[in-house]
Amino acid sequence: MRNLHLLKQTLSQARQASGTRQFNGAWPPLTIDAMLERLTALSADHFERSPEDVNWGDVGTLEHYRARLREITDMAFREGEHAN
Template identity: 75%
Template sequence: MTRKATNNAKALDAFIAAKIEIDAMLERLVALSADHFDTNPDEINWGHVGTLNHYRAKLREITDSAFREGEHTK
């Protein structure tokens, strides 16, 4: 194998490993969301709202970057 092919194979392996990790994180988030982020809906308080808004802001950064939206718009 040439050096370029070896480097591409390593890059592909690293890409797939990162994708698998992201997919696992997304599955966990979906499950946590389905469970109201491990809270009882009858006991929601402003602390829960603040935590969820923090999560939302972090996810917005990621989706804006991935979809070239928000501050990542060209």
């Protein structure tokens, strides 16, 4: 519960900061929902690659994205190395 409270507090502070100044280099700051929507749209578009154009660099990049997302979901749901 404490983590949820801290997350809500951080998001609230980010919303407040967005109205007054640049936040963390991005303007306006992206909420978690906005980032997920953008990633979902990019995924639906096959990350802007046709099957004929995919190379091993693309595979490595997508694996990097997948690993970071897995790390985030493991932390959020207390799974993997973040399990209690």
